[in-house]
C-alpha cells in the first residue's frame with residue numbers, strides 16, 4: 001500500500017518532465033552544435049539503447065569512440081552503423097567483472113588520454129545473482145565497474161584535467177536516500193531489484209561530487225538523467241511501465257542528447273543532475289538529503305571491490 005502510494009506520487013511528479021513531452025519542452029528542435037574532431041571517447045554499454053546513440057552521435061561529430069560492451073556481434077554491428085568522420089573502436093568488456101575492467105582499462109590507457117568518458121552501463125536486476133567474483137550483479141555492473149574503471153584509467157594516465165566524465169544516472173534515484181547497507185542485499189530473500197537500482201543511481205550522483213572534489217589536475221564530472229527512453233533495457237526490466245507510458249517514451253537520440261551536450265559545452269560542475277540540457281535539483285523529496293556522503297561511499301566501494309583486499313561475497 002505504501003509502495004503503491006509512493007509510486008503514484010513519483011509518477012504524478014515526474015511523468016511529464018521525464019517523458020518525451022519534457023524533452024520537447026526544454027530542448028525541442030534545437031540542434032546540437034558540437035565538433036568532437038580529434039577527440040577520443042570511451043562509452044560503456046555502447047551497443048544498445050542510449051549508449052549506442054551517444055557513441056554514434058559522437059562519431060558523427062568527429063570523435064573516435066572506444067565502445068565497451070559484452071557482445072562481439074553487436075559491437076561489429078555498431079562499427080558498421082557508424083557514419084564518420086569519426087570511428088568506433090570496439091572492445092569486448094564485461095563491466096560486472098573487475099578483472100575484465102582492469103584489463104580493458106589498461107589497454108585503453110596504453111593508447112593515451114581520453115577526452116570524454118561516459119559511464120553509461122546500467123541494469124535493473126530483478127533476480128538476485130552473483131558474478132563469478134562474488135558481487136551482486138546489479139551492484140557490480142552499475143557501480144563497482146564504474147569505480148574500478150575510473151581508478152584504473154587514472155592510474156594508467158588516461159584521465160587528465162581536460163577529460164570530461166558523464167555518468168548516466170536515473171530519475172529512479174529521486175526515491176532513494178543513499179544507504180550503504182542497501183547497495184547490495186546479503187541474500188536473494190532481501191533483494192529488491194528496483195530499490196537496489198535506485199540506490200546505485202543515487203550513488204552515481206554522490207560519486208560525481210567526489211570526483212569533482214579531487215582537486216587540480218583531476219577531470220570534471222557531470223551526472224545526468226536521460227528521461228524515460230524506449231530501449232531494450234526498459235523492455236526487459238520494466239514491461240508494465242513500458243506498456244503504460246509507451247506513447248510518450250523518448251527515442252534513444254533524445255535520451256543521448258544531454259550527454260553529447262554536456263561533453264560539448266562543459267558547464268560549471270557542481271551540485272545537481274542534468275536533464276534536457278538543464279541542471280535540476282538532485283533531491284525532489286526532503287528525506288533523500290539524509291543519506292550517506294560521498295566519502296563514506298568511496299570507503300565502502302574500496303573495501304567491496306574484489307581483488308583489492310576487499311571482502312568477497
Ligand SMILES: NC(=O)c1ccc[n+]([C@@H]2O[C@H](COP(=O)([O-])OP(=O)(O)OC[C@H]3O[C@@H](n4cnc5c(N)ncnc54)[C@H](OP(=O)(O)O)[C@@H]3O)[C@@H](O)[C@H]2O)c1
Nearest residue numbers: 045047048049050070071095121122170228229231232233
Ligand atoms: N532507458 C531508460 O528509460 C533509462 C532511464 C533512466 C536511466 N537510464 C540509464 O541509462 C543507461 C542506459 O540505459 P539503456 O536503457 O539504454 O540500456 P540497455 O538498452 O539495456 O543497453 C544496455 C547496454 O549496456 C550493455 N551492457 C549491459 N550489461 C553490460 C555489462 N555487464 N558489461 C558491458 N556492457 C553491458 C549492453 O550490451 P551487451 O548486452 O552486448 O553487453 C547494451 O549495449 C543505464 O545506465 C540506465 O540505467 C535509462
